[in-house]
Amino acid sequence: MEVTIREVRAEDLFYIVEIEEKVFRADAFGFNYVFYLYENCRDFFLVADYKGMLVGYVVSCVEGEEVHVHSVAVVEWFRGKGIGRRLMEETIRLARSRGLRRVRLEVKTGNTVAISLYEKLGFERKALLKNYYADGSDAYLYVLTLSSS
Numbered sequence: 562m563e564v565t566i567r568e569v570r571a572e573d574l575f576y577i578v579e580i581e582e583k584v585f586r587a588d589a590f591g592f593n594y595v596f597y598l599y600e601n602c603r604d605f606f607l608v609a610d611y612k613g614m615l616v617g618y619v620v621s622c623v624e625g626e627e628v629h630v631h632s633v634a635v636v637e638w639f640r641g642k643g644i645g646r647r648l649m650e651e652t653i654r655l656a657r658s659r660g661l662r663r664v665r666l667e668v669k670t671g672n673t674v675a676i677s678l679y680e681k682l683g684f685e686r687k688a689l690l691k692n693y694y695a696d697g698s699d700a701y702l703y704v705l706t707l708s709s710s
């Protein structure tokens with residue numbers, strides 16, 4: 562499948578807000594926050610493009626020496642095809658190329674698909690964050706330590 566990973570563009574933002582609402586519901590980022598991320602974290606705001614259609618995205622921000630992944634999602638019909646992995650791998654590659662030390666993210670404790678992806682990429686579970694989400698559910702903090710070389 563010819564999926565391209567590219568930097569986000571302004572015309573992608575409404576689609577991203579819609580996917581956020583559908584996938585993350587009460588925890589979805591609204592337009593203002595997505596626009597903030599576009600303005601401030603664009604170099605780590607990547608989308609998966611299939612023949613001009615936006616089929617996934619990942620957005621992270623640099624915080625000191627680490628990259629914090631704020632959101633990653635693939636539209637339902639395109640899941641299980643390696644797109645989530647490619648979005649995360651590109652984020653990690655960019656982080657390494659910038660000489661950053663860690664990639665950090667939070668994930669719902671019950672999100673076995675995402676947890677499996679992160680663990681395959683080498684992320685390690687570092688903490689349980691109680692009551693992290695709007696519905697009161699807990700998160701795990703996962704960190705990937707990048708080699709210093």
Ligand SMILES: CC(C)(COP(=O)(O)OP(=O)(O)OC[C@H]1O[C@@H](n2cnc3c(N)ncnc32)[C@H](O)[C@@H]1OP(=O)(O)O)[C@@H](O)C(=O)NCCC(=O)NCCS
Nearest residue numbers: 633634635640641642643644645646667668674675677678
């Ligand atoms: C999590 C998510 C981004 C993964 O994207 P994806 O494109 O479906 O994932 P990939 O096809 O790249 O799969 C990567 C790994 O995820 C796991 N995975 C994917 N689909 C799975 C499934 N149906 N069941 C179990 N594990 C699965 C596997 O470990 C897989 O590795 P493999 O290819 O070696 O088997 C996607 O499922 C999604 O958008 N989910 C809803 C939003 C979400 O939960 N985001 C993460 C919030 S922290």
